[in-house]
Amino acid sequence: MAKTTLSTEDLRAKTDDQLSADLTELKREQYNLRFQAATNQLEKPSRIKEVRRTIAQIKTLQNERASEKSAAAKA
Known part of the structure; x- marks a missing residue:
């Protein structure tokens, strides 16, 4: 699970679904790192x-x- 860090530009280029998937993967990695x-x-x-x-x-x-x-929905 040795992933490199993601730059802000890379994160901004991703869709909401991709970000959610990355977040789930990183939380799983964080869990494993805590155990290690x-x-x-x-x-x-x-x-x-x-x-x-x-x-x-x-x-x-x-x-x-x-x-x-939410701001766009209010306008």
């Missing part, structure tokens, strides 16, 4: 931070898009 850390089998501790930040970026982008949709 608890059992002292973690090879790259910095990966936890990368995954956590990417999850936050995806959630922020999803919230921005939801706000834009």
Whole structure:
């Protein structure tokens, strides 16, 4: 599961469904990383931070898009 970090431009180019799929995959990876850390089998501790930040970026982008949709619906 050694994925590289996604840039903001890459995330913005994805559709809502792709972002949701990425978020699910990253949450699963975060779960596995936590288990590896608890059992002292973690090879790259910095990966936890990368995954956590990417999850936050995806959630922020999803919230921005939801706000834009609700603002457009009100107008």
